[in-house]
Amino acid sequence: MSLDTLKPLTDSPDQEMFLQSTIYYFMPHLREHPDSLVPNVVLGQGRRGVSVVLGIPTVKREKQSYLMSTLGSLFYGLTFSQQRDLLVIVFxxxxxxxxxxxxxxxxSKNFPKEVHLGLLEVISPSRHYYPNFTSLRETFGDSKDRVKWRTKQNLDFSFLMLYAQNKGTYYVQxxxxVFAKASYYSDMKAFATQEASKPWLYLExxxxxxxxxxxxxxxxxMIAQFFLMFHRDKPIDWLLDHILWVKACNPEKDTKDCSEQKALLKQRYKPSLFQHIGLHSSLPGKLQHLKDKDFGKQTLYQGHNNPAAELSSSLKxxxxxxxxxxxxxxxxxxxLAPIHGDYILINFTQPIHISGYLFxxxxIEITGDKFYNxxxxxxxMxxxxxxxxxxxxxxxAEGKIEEALQPISALRLVVRSDSDVWVLLSETNVFIN
Structure with a gap:
């Protein structure tokens, strides 16, 4: 893909949000190239108004890249309604x-549907966005390479946050x-709704x-501006903790009170929904053996309290x-692999009103064994x-059943063509009125 195919945003709200005069105080080199605050939108449909925006910065790695695996775990098992209410931005x-x-x-090759739907966007910065990293001051005993790495990370996260601010209700960094649990979207949205009335700055x-x-x-x-203000000074997770300190801590009180007040501004969800999978850091030469002990085991199926039924199938x-x-x-x-005409029949013991279904x-472990056609x-009845x-x-398969067809005596899945793979049904949910 050449430079000519990259599409800078012009005359759009996304451009206006970047043109904040305060940024020039923290990054004076941008004064010479004002358009360097405008992102290059490489792939995207301009989706807005979603509940959840996921931001994923990615850089060139010397060793293995995990990006496609990360995206695969995020898209796995999303329902149609969830796909319409989510935006994933790869920076x-x-x-x-x-x-x-x-x-x-x-x-585009691996996720054509997601790109076409506008679920997935890819953006990149202007060539003038980053400052000259050679003049950075070494601090905390870090090497020049590490100081450059953490400084650039602060700038990357800030850029992505500013781009995402008008896209949805919540933003997840x-x-x-990383590897996501299959239920991450519904779990995050439910917890955010549950905690909506509390004065938190972020949920973990x-x-x-x-x-x-x-x-x-x-x-x-506000968060991005704070990161930009101190982007040369400390790692991003330290800066986030400093925001909590500024917002919550009383200098006239002790450390214990400060910790208690900061804890009110962040709410922790357990078990963890994201696990770190990368061994090779984006910092060259660094190995990361980070694992979230609260992640637990993956759920290989989702159970529901379905209405009584007699079940039959031609599948072995x-x-x-x-x-x-x-x-x-x-x-x-x-x-085993189905052939044309194979079926699963759910015959209810008595006709019932069904509002919809989800199959x-x-x-998450056997991603290819799906029903096709x-x-x-x-x-x-x-x-x-x-x-x-x-x-x-x-x-x-997700759908609603119109009232004119009620009540329903049975549901049936019918395979229309031979398949080369086995089939695995990990969730069966029959919604009753």
């Missing part, structure tokens, strides 16, 4: 446009080498560094992973014909 924090283009190309969904910190987007300008299940156990929420259903195939059919209600898309 390629490099000024080498060939490299930026290569990342955009790889993302992630890194490019991981105890590691800056990973999984959720902010209200209206607080981002593997070992103990039966359809009956999956429907009861005790396990996932795992079967999720594959799980498979439809969902409903059988109304007063009909002898099944009605097609929906189909699996990217391994998930």
């Amino acid at each position: 390629v924090a490099e000024t080498d446009f060939d490299y930026v283009g290569s990342i955009a190309k790889a993302i 992630l890194e490019d080498d 969904f991981s105890q590691l560094g800056f990973i999984g910190k959720l902010f209200r987007t209206h607080d981002l300008p 299940h593997y070992q103990q992973h039966s359809l009956d156990r999956a429907y009861k929420g005790e396990d996932f259903f795992w079967a 999720r195939s594959g799980n 498979t439809s969902v059919e409903v059988l109304p 007063f009909s002898v014909c099944l009605h097609v209600s929906g189909a699996f898309e990217n391994g998930v």
Whole structure:
């Protein structure tokens, strides 16, 4: 991808938000290039108005890159409604446009649907955004390389926060080498709603560094300005703690009182929703053996209290992973590769009103064993014909059942073509009125 294909934002709210005069006091080199505060939008549909924005800065690594694995875990299992209410922004924090283009190309190849829907954006900074790092003062016994690395990280996080501030209600800071739990979106949104009335500055969904910190987007300008003010001085997690100190601590009281007051401005969610997976740091030569002990084990299935039904299927299940156990929420259903005409039938013991359904195939460890070209059919009580209600898309079938078809006697999944892979049903949720 060449420089010509990069699209700078012009005459947009995103440009206006960057043009804050105070930034020039902290980064005086920007006065010579005012347009360097405008991001290059490499991929994106300009999505706004979502509940949750995820920000992921990524840089060129000497060793292994984890970005695609990180994105894969974030997109795994999202429902249609969740895909519409989420925005993931990848900030390629490099000024080498060939490299930026290569990342955009790889993302487009691996996640074409997410890019097309506007769920995923890729941006990069102007070549003039970063200052001259050679004049940085060494502090805290850190080497020049480490001081440069942490300073650039402060600038990267600030840039991303300012870009994201008008995109949604909440902003979550992630890194490019994390792994998300399958339920991370619903868990984060539910906890943020639960804690909405409290005066927190951020919610923590991981105890590691800056990973999984959720902010209200209206607080981002203040936070980014603080980071920019002291970007040369300290690491970003230290600066975040200093914001808490400024907001909460009374200099006339002791350290214990300060800690108690700061604790009110951050709320911790357990178990952690994000785990650090990278071994090789973005700082060359540094190995990171960071693991969040509160992350626990991954959930391989999601159980629900479904209405009583007789179950049958033409699919042969593997070992103990039966359809009956999956429907009861005790396990996932795992079967040999289906062929055209294979089915799963859920025949309710008595007709009931059903508002909708959710079937999720594959799980976080076995991501490829999904239903492909498979439809969902409903059988109304007063009909002898099944009605097609929906189909699996990217391994998930989610839909509502109109009132005219109620009550419902049965639901059926029907495979329309032979598959090369096994199928795994990790969630079956029948919503009753």
